[in-house]
Structures are given as C-alpha cells and as structure tokens.
Amino acid sequence: MAQRLDYLVFIGRFQPVHNGHLKLIHAALEHADKLIVICGSARQAASPRNPFTLAEREAMLRMALPDALQQRVFMVGCSDRMYNDQQWVTEIQSLVDKVIAVDTASLGHRAAEFRIGIVGSRGSRNAWYLELFPQWQRLEVDDEPGIDAQCVRDALFDAGGERFDACAPKLAPAVFDWLQGFRRDEVYARLSAEYRYLQDFRRAWAVAPYPPTFVTVDAVVIHSGHILLVRRRGMPGKGLWALPGGFIEQGEPIRDAVIRELKEETRLKVPAPVLAGSIRASRVFDHPQRSLRGRTITHGFLIELTPTGEGLPKVRGGDDADRAQWVPLFEFNRMETELFEDHFYIVNWFLGQI
Numbered sequence: 001m002a003q004r005l006d007y008l009v010f011i012g013r014f015q016p017v018h019n020g021h022l023k024l025i026h027a028a029l030e031h032a033d034k035l036i037v038i039c040g041s042a043r044q045a046a047s048p049r050n051p052f053t054l055a056e057r058e059a060m061l062r063m064a065l066p067d068a069l070q071q072r073v074f075m076v077g078c079s080d081r082m083y084n085d086q087q088w089v090t091e092i093q094s095l096v097d098k099v100i101a102v103d104t105a106s107l108g109h110r111a112a113e114f115r116i117g118i119v120g121s122r123g124s125r126n127a128w129y130l131e132l133f134p135q136w137q138r139l140e141v142d143d144e145p146g147i148d149a150q151c152v153r154d155a156l157f158d159a160g161g162e163r164f165d166a167c168a169p170k171l172a173p174a175v176f177d178w179l180q181g182f183r184r185d186e187v188y189a190r191l192s193a194e195y196r197y198l199q200d201f202r203r204a205w206a207v208a209p210y211p212p213t214f215v216t217v218d219a220v221v222i223h224s225g226h227i228l229l230v231r232r233r234g235m236p237g238k239g240l241w242a243l244p245g246g247f248i249e250q251g252e253p254i255r256d257a258v259i260r261e262l263k264e265e266t267r268l269k270v271p272a273p274v275l276a277g278s279i280r281a282s283r284v285f286d287h288p289q290r291s292l293r294g295r296t297i298t299h300g301f302l303i304e305l306t307p308t309g310e311g312l313p314k315v316r317g318g319d320d321a322d323r324a325q326w327v328p329l330f331e332f333n334r335m336e337t338e339l340f341e342d343h344f345y346i347v348n349w350f351l352g353q354i
Contacts, residue, residue: 006114008032008139009096011129013040015050016179017060018152018170020121020144025065025073027141028119034072035119036099037061038092042077043336045240046187048157048195049292064172074099079336082287082345089132146170156183157195197235198292205294214291216298217258218245218343220350221268223305223312227332227347230265230321232340236292241327242340243347245298246320255279258301266315266324270305280304281350290342302350 008028014021014037028035042054052060054077061075076095081088100114117137120127130138147170155163161183168176182188205212220243221228229241244265248257259272268275281302288295305313315324327335329351336344 003115003137005032005117005137007034007036007096007100007116009036009038009092009116009118009133009136011038011040011092011118011120013050013149014057014061015041015052015149016152016171017057017064017175018147018149019172020147020170021061022064022172023144024119024121024141025069028139029069029072031119031139032117034074034103036096037073037075038095039075039077041080043079045237045337045339046191047236047292048153048191048198049289051153051156051187051191060175060178063174063178074103080342080345082290082342083285083349084345085132092133157192158199160192194235194238201293212294214247214294214296215254216245216247216296217254217261218243218285218298218300218346219258219262219303220300220347221262221303221305222329223326224307225329226312226326227329228266228268228315229325229327229332230317231323231325233317233320233322237340240340241335241338241343242321243300243343244321244324254299255301258299261319262303264319265317265321267318268315268324269313274305275303278303278305283349285342285346285349287342292341298346300346300350 008031010024010028012021025035025037039054039057041050044050046053054075058075061073062070065073076099078088078091078095081091096116100116104114115137116135117139118130118133119139119141120130121143122140127140130140152167152170155161155167156179164179164183171179219228228244230244232238232240232242244262245258246261246265248254249260252260255276259275262268262275263272279301283300284297285300286297290296290298312326315326317323332347
C-alpha cells in the first residue's frame, strides 16, 4: 500500500486480545494515521465463545498498547446481525462515519473526504468480510503463527485453566495477568461449568459415524405488541431468555414439533389448532456457528395471535423453561445481551417480515 491513509478499520471479536491482533494493529498504524477497531459480538450474552464484554475487551486492548499509540486507536462495538449481511455492513459504515465525525469535529469534514482502508489477516478463513467493503483500500497482514483465540479460550476454560500458563507467550503480559484474575471471578466459574457441559455433549456424539447435525424448532409468538419468551432452566445458556423451542422428535413433522415445544415450555392457553392456523411465516436459520453444541439447524416459525379483548393469554414455565413471560417488543429490543445464542437476530428477521 503506497498511499498513507487517514484511517484504517480493523474488525474482529478479540475474545481475547492476543499478540496476533497486536501485530496487525502495529502494522496498520504504520500505514494509517489512526485505527478504528470494530469489536464484533458486542452485545452477545456471555458464553464460552464470547466470554468478555465490550468494555473488558477494550480494557485488554488499552493495557496491551503503549501510551504513544493510545490516542491513535478507537474501539467501538457492533452487533453480529447474523442473518442480514447488508444490515451488518450498514452498521459498520455508520460506526466508522460516527467515529471520524467525532474525531474531526473541529475540522468540519465528512468521512467521505478522508482516505479510509480496511485491514485483515492474509489468508485467514474469516477474512471473507473484507470483500463487503470494496470502497475501502485493503491492507492484508500475515497471520502470527501459532496464535488462535479459540485455543486461548480452550486453555482458559478446560480443566479449570490448568493449561493456561502455556498461553503466556501468546498474550501481552498485562492481558495475561488480567485473564489470570478473571479465573477467580464468578463469571469464570459459570462459563467453565458451561464449557464442561458442552465438551461432554460433543463427546457423547463423537462415536457417530458422521459429524452430527441437530434439528430444532423455535417459535416467535407475537400478540398485541408483545413477544413470548422463556428463561432457560439448564445449560447451555442457563438463566438466559430464549424463544420457546427445542429438538424435534423422531417421526414428528417440524410444524407439529414447534407447536408441541411451545405448549410444553409455556403452557400457553391457546388451542393447538389455533396456534397452527396463526403461523404467518417460517424460515430455516442455519449459520454454522449459531450454536456451541455443534451444527444445529433451527426452523423458526412466526406465530401472530389475534387480539381477542381478553388480554394476553396466560403462560407459565414448564419442561426446559423455569419461567415464561410476555415481553413488550420495545423492551425486547434492549435485551440483546440477555438472549440465548442467535435468538435476538431470529426475532429481528421475523419482525422485518411483519
């Protein structure tokens, strides 16, 4: 890249920040005056895959950077928007525009007047997103060999972190020390228990002749500006809010499965034929990383109930749910950090169809 840029954009999850990220950041700052770090999964509920909040990841980044670079690096968070690439691209563009607008407020310039690029790892299997920003010059940097965030997380959570000391060369000393402190936190204890559950779940299917693919159903039930949610009783995602749903049974049609799971988990006082007749849309949600249990394809159904003048139907938790509750949609839109897996994005996809 011959031309020096005003801003470079770096998109990642940084779970956690490691030396591979820092190598790329330093390379970016050799080619641009400033770097805008877009932190993905910024509002996901904590899980073994996304254990750290946006604030914690920014703190890790800041403690790993020398003071001389602090003022040249910005970090902002974005949602995953798993089932709508164009919404995700739009959010990235908007975030970059806002950061530049604030940074240059005294100059009175627009983002379009600056030279902007995007930086990523050369040859990375996750670098596909670079193609979504053709308007920005691209800078590719070689990966730091032997460093992978998933391996760091595995060492952090497996067997109480007994292998984590081996990760010290992969992390900035301050980040390594911070993560050692994180191991004494109650959040770590909860996520470690969920990590063990998921490992046991995968081991139980390791003897299958082919990698297993699970099929589930999820119900998006709307009534008078409210959505029906359940709180998960067990792992994974214990205590998180979710859509009523679950695994289909052998010999069971998928449409029947979603009605059965809905009734079992919410005790919804609406007859099954009425629920079936209230299905307005359906879609398959099959992102390969949508579930930590393994490849899990879910069939989502939008069920829109007609107001009857009797108010919201009574519900109560049952089966895998310890609670069922009608939630106003305006409140739901603030619950992204409390939702299980990709359920927030499933709901938003369906709401766009109403």
